[in-house]
Each structure stands twice: as structure tokens, then as C-alpha cells.
Amino acid sequence: MDDRRATPRTALPAAGARTASVDIYAPQWRNFIFVAPFLFFFTTLLLVPLFWGMWLSFHKADTFSSGNFVGFGNYIRLFHDKVFLQSVWNTFYFVLLTVPTLALIGLFLALCLNRRTRTAAVLRTLFFSSSVLSVTIVTLIWRIVFIPNVGLLSTIYGWFGATAPAFISDPSLAMIGIAIATVWWCIGLPMMLFLSALQQIPQDIYEAAALDNANRWQTLRSITLPSIKRTFVLVVIVQIVLQFQLFGQAWLMTRGGPNNLTKPIVLYIYDTAFRRWDLGMGAAASEVLFVLILMAAMAQYLVTRNKAGQA
Amino acid sequence: MTADIEIRNVSKHFGAMTVLDDLSLSIKAREFIVFLGPSGCGKSTLLRMIAGLETVDTGEIAINNERIDHLPPGKRGIAMVFQSYALYPHMSVRDNMAFGLENIGMPRDVIDARIKESARILEMEHLLERKPGQLSGGQRQRVAIGRAIVKEPKAFLFDEPLSNLDAALRTRTRIELAQLHQRLQSTMIFVTHDQVEAMTLADRIVVMNNRKIEQIGSPMEIYDRPATKFVAGFVGAPAMNFVEATLDRSSRNATARFADGVSVQTEIASGQTSDGKYTFGIRSEDVGIVPVGQGNADGVVDVLERLGERTLVYARLGDGQQIVGSDAGNSRVAVGDKVGLAFDGRKSHLFGETGRAWHAGEV
Amino acid sequence: MRAPTISIKGRAFGDRVLLALVILLSLVMVAPVLWVIGLSLKENAELMANPNSVFQAPYTLKNYINTIGTSSVFVWVRNSIIVSGGLTLGTLILSSLAGYGFARLNFPGRNVLFVIVLFGLAVPEQAVLVARHQIFSMLNFHNTYHGLILPGLSASFGVFLMTQYFKAIPKELDEAAMLDNASRFRTFWKVLLPLTVPAQATLGIFTFLGAWNDYLWPLISATKKDMYTLTVGMASTQTNFAQSEGIGFLMAQAVFAGAPILIVYLFFQKYIVTAVSGAAVR
Secondary structure, eight states: OOOOOOOOOOTTTBBBSSSOOOOOSSSSSSGGGHHHHHHHHHHIIIIIHHHHHHHHHHHOOOOEEEEEEEEEHHHHHHOOHHHHHHHHHHHHHHHHHHHHHHHHHHHHHHHHHOOOOOHHHHHHHHHHHGGGGOOOHHHHHHHHHHHHSSSSSHHEEEEEEOOOOOOOTTTTTHHHHHHHHHHHHHHHHHHHHHHHHHHOOOOOHHHHHHTTTTTTHHHIIIIIIIHHHHHHHHHHHHHHHHHOOOOOHHHHHHHTTTTTTTTTHHHHHIIIIIISOOOHHHHHHHHHHHHHHHHHHHHHHHHTTTHHHHO | OOOEEEEEEEEEEEEEEEEEEEEEEEEEEEEEEEEEOTSSSSSSHHHHHTTTOOOEEEEEETTTTTEESSOOOSOEEEEOOTTTTOOOOOHHHHHHHHHHHHTTTTOHHHHHHHHHHHHHTTTTGGGSSSGGGGHHHHHHHHHHHHHHHHTTTSSSESTTTTTOOOOOHHHHHOOOOOOOOHHHHOEEEHHHHOHHHHHHHHHHHEETTTTTTEEOOOOOHHHHOOBBHHHHHSSSSSSSSEEEEEEEEEESEEEETTTTEEEEEEEEEEOOOOSSOOOEEEEEGEEEEESSTSEEEEEEEEEEEHHHHEEEEEEEEETTTTEEEEEEEEEEEEETTTTEEEOOOOGEEEEHHHHHHHTTTTO | HHHHHHHHHHHHHHHHHHHHHHHHHHHOOOOHHHHHHHHTTSSSHHHOOOOGGGGSOOOOOOHHHHHHHHHEEEEEEEHHHHHHHHHHHHHHHHHHHHHHHHHHOOOOHHHHEEEEEHTTOOOOOHHHHHHHHHHHTTTTOSSSSSHHGGGGGOOSSHHHHHHHHHHSSOHHHHHHHHHTTTTTIIEEEEEEEEGGHHHHHHHHHHHHHHHHHOOOOHHHHOOOOGGGGGHHHHHHTTOOOTTTOOOOHHHHHHHHHHHHHHHHHHHHHHHHHHHHHHHHHH
């Protein structure tokens, strides 16, 4: 194998025509081979569908054909559709219910479990374990908790002679029921993110604080919390991105009911595109979701970016 | 196997910054060459250019009169020992050594024989099945050398290979390297910023500073007749004394006069010098401690460093200039004493404003 | 020396409150699962008569025997293993190659391409779902294994993780390999790849779990019952379960589906936690 590069460089007056010296770090097309396989899938399965989806959102389309160009027709229909507007509101409501709860409980657990004892390790494992379950199992578990008669909740209320709130069928409680199941399912990630942030705080700061006679509350307020401020913002944004994509819990626990009150945007997309086969409108709805998530992702990028500047 | 290496008018730039500026150097076969210089002087870059890990912007490099600067690193017939050793962590010592030979399709029995032989030379037969992680720093160093030896290269390149070892091990490895060179009779290029390594190992030292070669010469040439003020200051511990001086060129040999009136009769011919500002230089061992008034100058002792076989005396002259002299190991001098300093004119040096040097006995 | 005494007392009291809260939360974590396990061990008729019977014998394994005997669970488990395994293998191969390429090799347009790949991290599945479904319909990919595996291969996360990991390996190893006459691919394969095993494990488990638990794409792509993954299949059995004849049976299925993944989690905890923290620094 000869590494001589084909392109001759400008000849030097003294040396006459010369072969360029070997440059092991020079850009070479054949190095592209290593990234080509991934880029193939990335392009065909992500980039192409991304733009195809944008294109679709301007057309009236079904599964096998993309019909007429309708301009912003789909978007106009979308924003006149009460169900869609309801689903946008539902999604925001759900994010508002879950994200602060996840961030605060996650922070609380991380602060309590950030120690080297065996109990703490077991509890950390426990609180993260639900995260590895599939949405199917999680919703099954929580439906059986909320269900009347044989449900765990109604059984517990039964011991005190009370009737359990109907978390799945009561219109005002249904979304809260979904949120509870979601927090139960997702609490592991924020806790872990906070834990890894806490572990990056240099120990000597705490030693210095102890020498300064700071009590626990002062230490927490003036050292721990300021040190993980960035992580807190990051956790909130990551959770916003994740919870915006609510689908499985709502679909499996309530089917979006009662009265579309728990139907999130993704479920609306699913209904529109894959049950009513109105692909154009479904694509338009997914572009709206994309823009919303992209804004959160941009915020995340900016927060991560500032890391160097702040430290 | 051995080879001479020819470096002709080599330059190197990183962006707008020049790292090496028009260097030329001939390395003879079987020679042990040391590139010595402070960090950032370009010595490692030059070594990596010979290895093929850096481009040669202009100029050329040849081994045995064959241009190699367009060849990829593996085709140059050289072996390199990295500062970090760069052993493959997941391979056993044996596999580390075999890797390069397998890559060129060498038959298994030849590979095994070579590994056996070099393991014997380096006394590490018992380490062959271990992984680098299970070895001490010194053992890793040996493996790195072993990995180079099995290739039977035309030349060995060492990039500060001793800097990760502790002091005792460094001394021992240094001696072993010298023995290895005698035994293999191979061309070796060794990069270091440690002048002791350079002095003890080199046939010839290439002192580099600031993108350029300052001097090429045997260790004693470098030490006794430094070509520039930089070399004089960089080689030798403690560093050479420098005092600003004017020259009295009225007699055959020039006399250096310091600002406060002290004068030293050198053995440097007046005719070689010219008018202008000079720096007078003399090594500590050439400054004797004598009773007050009997030397060229008197000074007050600031600090004493007792090295055992001799004592370094840091004395301050009247104008505040510090001079390091040397006295017997059992010197009675104490801090605060006033002593006389006797400069040995035969061993004194003069440096011009450009850094150029004059030595005693130069024709 | 009064102050220390007070703070020690305060600490003990505060600790107790915190401990109580943590225990309460861990009960909330555990109780539903125990409830499900309890239900799965009961006869349906008995449950309907009195939910509190969960706390009393007799217990039975009948629901599990029914699960194993009658349902399509095994087909779904097999599908899930094929899909998750295939996606994991594919992701590891693609990400390792691309990670090495981006971290170590230079080629025209490298930096721009890497930024585009990073941009992929911000594209949610839902944004490409509709178009992907239509493309796959045209290609007749639905209800096939490759139809279920392929979309996951476009995820950027693995490339990002592996690029970071390769970058952390000292460059001298590549240079030593180069001096040892190894080709680029051989350097990748024999020298660097073995050093990325921890990252491979992390990425592998992460990908496998994600694929195993994925719901949305399998739901719309695998519409035939014998192509369901476990997640979709399980969901399909619980549609009308309030009136269901067999709550215990459903619960047995849930335990049957959830237990293996929990066991895997316990075994590979370290890697999973690394993956999660690794995702954090992105």
C-alpha cells in the first residue's frame, strides 16, 4: 500500500519537482468509509423522513400516495381543530404536572441517597429500577392500582371505609393519574443526573465549609445547591423534551379519554395519521411537535454550551 | 541493521507559527544522537518528522540516501519508543512485540525467535505473558524497548522515554540503554530535555532552541566549548556564571572587566574579538574559593550547597552579582563569610551580543 | 462546647424525618409491584369476591401456567429478542466505526458532518414517524424484522458516545500501530476497539433496553399479531381488562414480561448508570 498522495505540490525552486511528504492526519476520502455506513442509515432513515415529513405536511396524503399540494391547508385545519388545540393544552398541562415533580423529587432523593452506605446503594437501585420497565408494564401496574374494587388504592381506602378517587375515569383526575404513573416510571433519570452532579462537587469545599462552622442547612444552601444549579436546569429541559413525547401512558391507560381530556399531541398524531390515515395532517401535527421540542433542545444546547464559560 | 540519516533544510509550520526553521543534520550509522533542548524547542517535532508522524513542510529526510519523507511511518524501517510507552493495554507483552511483525506477514517461528532473543537481551522472559497493566513503570519501559528491538529497525527513535521513571530507575535505565546501544550497534535518536541524559548517552548532542539547532557536538565539546550563550547556560549544573563585561584588548589575550572593576585575564586572543558588549562566562568548578584578597574578586557567601565531593558556594559580589564557585567537599566556609573568588582564565568564555561564543585556545 | 451538641441533635431529628420520607417514597415504588405479584398468584373468582384476599393464602401458580401455555407470549419474546438484539448489534457496529472515524480520522467535511449527526440528537422520533411509515409502506417493510430494526439504526446517540470514548484514548496508540505497519482498519480492529469494551457494554445495554421497551414504532409497524414485540403484544391483551375475566392472568403476564428485564438491570446496573450519566454530559 502506497500512501503517496496523487496531487503534486508546488515545486520548490531548490528541490525541483518533489513528492509531498506523507501526512498521516491529512483529510482523505477513503477515511470516509468508516462513517459511511452510519451516515447511510442516518440519511435514509432520519434526514430523508425529516424532510419528507415536512413535504408531506403540505400535501393531502394517505399511506401509498401523496396527493395534492395543499399549501398551509393542513396547518390551518390543524389550528381550527378543537381536538388538536385540546391536545396541545393537554401536553403542556402534563408537562407542567410531571416536570417540576420529577425535578424536585429527583433532587430530594439524590440529596438523601448521595452517601456511601449499602442502604443508600440499595435504595438508588430501587428508585431507578422502574425506569427499565416498558410502558406497557408500567401502565398495567398503575391501572391495577387505580382500578375500582380490586385496585390497590381502593383496597387501601377500603380499610378506612373511604372511596378512592377515580383516577382514570374522573375527567379532572385522569391526567393526574397518568402523571403519577409517569413520575413513578421516570423518577430514576433525574435522580441519577443529580447524583452524578453531586458527586462532581469537590470534597474540599465541604471540608472548608465544615472548618468555617457552617451547619448543614447553610452548606446545602450556599454550596450544594449553587453547584448543581446548571444540572437542575438541564434536568428540567431534558424532562420537558421527554414528557412532551407522552404517548404510551395516555394511550394505554385512558385512550386519551374521557372526552379527549388526556389526549396528548403524539396521540393526536397517531390517531390522525395511523387510525384516520390522514398522513398530511398527521405530518403537520408532528412538525408542530418538532418545533416545540426543538426549542427545548436548543435551550439544552445553550445550557450545556455555557458550561465552560461558567466554570 | 543500522543506517545513516540525513536531514536537509527541513522546516515545519503549524499555521502561522514556525516550529522548525531550515534544519540540516547528518546522523552517521551506529551513532547515538541526542536532541537536547527546552520544551517547545521543536525537538520532539523533529523526531516525529523522522518517524513520519508529522509532515515535512519543506526540505527532505533520507535514510541510507533514500528519501523517506513521503513514506508512511510503517514503511520507513524505524522503531519508536514513546514517552508514554504506548503499549497496547489489552495485549500481553508477547503480543505487543509480535503485533508489528505479524502486520508485515512474518512467519510465526521467526517472530517467536525474535521475541525470545530480545526478551533475553532485556531480561524480561518472565514478563512475556503479562499485560502492561500488571507491570511496573520500569518493566513497561523495557517492553516498549523490546517492541522496538524485535523489528530490527534501521534506527531507534526515543521520545523522552525516561521521563516517567523515578530518579533511581532513570539512572539504571540510562546505563542499560547505553549498553544496549553498544550491543545492537544501531543508530539511535533520543529526545530529552535532561542534560544529564544527553551527556551520558550521546555520541553527539544536538542542542536545539527556538526552532533552530544551536550546536552539534560531542558531549565534551558541548560542555567545554559551547557554541552559543544558550548552550553554555543550558548544559551543565549549576548553570554557568554569566557576568556582563567590557573587554580590554590591549594585550595579546583579552581581559574582561566587570562593572564594579573586577577584571579577569582570559586566554582568548584579543585579535579574535572586537569592541562592544560581552558576557563573560565561567563554570562553577572553574571558580575557586581562596582567602579574601587573593582572588580576582571578593564576595559574601549567600548559600552553600554541599554535594559531598565538592561544595557549591553562592557568593555575592559588591554590585550584587551572584557567582557560584566551588570548594572542597569539606569546605570550612560558612554563610555570611567573606571569601575570595579565583577565576580560571583558561576556562573562561566570552559571548557576544548575538550569543556567539569565544573560548580559550581558539585559533 | 454547646453548639456541636445541638447540631448533632438537630441532625438526628432531621435525619429521621428525611429517612421517613425516603421510606415512604420507596413504599410507593414497591407497593404497586408487590400488589401485581400478589394478584398474579390468586384465582380470579376469589379476587372478585374480596380484593383483600391478596393477603391470605391460598396462592396458586395457575396464572403463570396459563401464561406459558396459552398466550402468544413466547412468540413476542422471540420477536423482541430478535429486534432488540439485531438493533443492538447494528448500533454497536455502526457507532464504533463512525465513532472511530469522527474521533481519529480526517476526511473532507468531517466537522460539518459531525455537527449534522449531533443535530440528529435533537430530532424526536415523532417528527419523522409519519414519513418513515409511508416510506416503509412503499418498501413493504412493515411486519418484518428489518422494518422494526432499521429505524433505530439512525439514532445519533451511539455515534456521539463512541466518538467521545475514542477521543479519550491516547493518540500515541494509533501512532505506535502506524509505526507497527498496521492499516487503519487493523488499528481500529486490533488496537482501539478492544479498549472500548466498557463503552460497548454501556451502549449495548442502553440500546437493548430502549429497543425492548419501545412502543410507538412497533405499534404502527407491526400490525400482525405474530410480528408483535413483547411490549406491543402485552398492550394488545389489556385493552378491555376492567371487565376482564382474568386479572390474575394479566398480572402474571406483566410479571413474566417485567422480571427478566429487572434481572438484567440488576446484573448490568453499573453500565446502565454509566450510560445514563453519559447521556447527561452530552
